[in-house]
Amino acid sequence: MNPIHILAAGEGEGLPLEETPNVLTPALYDIVWSLIPFAVVLFVFWKFVLPMFKRVLDERTERIEGGIERAEAAQSEAKAALDKYNAQLAEARVEAAKIRDDARAQGQQIIADLKAEAQTEKERIVAAGEQQLVAQRQQIVSELRGDLGRQSIDLAERLMGEQLSDSVHRSGTIDRFLADLDQVAGAGQN
Template sequence: MGVIEYIAELVAFAIIVLFVVRYIVPPASKAMKAQQQAIKAQIERAEATEKRLAVAKSKYSDAVVEAREEAAKIRDNARADAQRIVEEMRAQADREVERIRLRGEEELANRRQHLMRELHAYLGQRAVEVANRLVEEHLADAGARGATVDRFLDELDAMSARDAAAAEPSLVASKGES
């Protein structure tokens, strides 16, 4: 029995191997090939995705650099605009200060003239009042009144004598021409 059992086991083993090779290996081989192709497709897709990711990262880096450059330009433009606005505001403030200064000087000159007119009017009025009072005091005394009249008459005589002296040379000159 040893050999017959050994042959029977060998035939049974060969039938099992033949069954496995015929019915199990081809579908398993097909499944493995399909799985290999699916894995290969996934690897190709991963490589393509990796390339697209690298391109996207490059574009992102370029966009970031461009955005930073644009932000720097905008910031520089904003600084220039701010500086220009500050200069315009300073110039406007200087013009306003000059206008206010000129207006103040004009107002000061007007007030000065007004005060001078008021002062002249006041001093004129005070001078008339003082003169009036002096004349009244002077004329209140009869002797002073007589002296004033005499002085006035003397001044009139002196004036007529000067007029006569001034007229004589013109008379002499007009007689000499005739």
């Protein structure tokens, strides 16, 4: 047996069973005197501690809800910024494609202009070269005519054995000879 049973058995030895005090049930005066401090503590707790506790919980709830609302607002702002960024990016891509196309068209136009300018310059150079060739040809032909005329006269003098000193006679002979050469050269070109 344990000591509480022994004490309980020792105290109630001489009393009848109905009058034996129950160890588990406190006396009435203990209950009354225990209820008064409990009521005072309950009143203080109800009046001061519970409102302060409730206020702290409300503040915490507001902070949490405010944080959630701020997070949602920040998330919606971030989504709006992302949408705006994507729209600007798409617009920039379209603009870049347009700029590329414009640059390509301008490049092709510049190339075409340069080709046309080069063709014009080529034609001008060829025309100038042809004019220069014609001028040189005429100069060479006139020099050759003079040389050929002198050589023909020298050759004719040698063949004929006489001197063609008469300038009128000499000039007519040269002209006839050159006319014959021109006819031969014209027939050779055809």
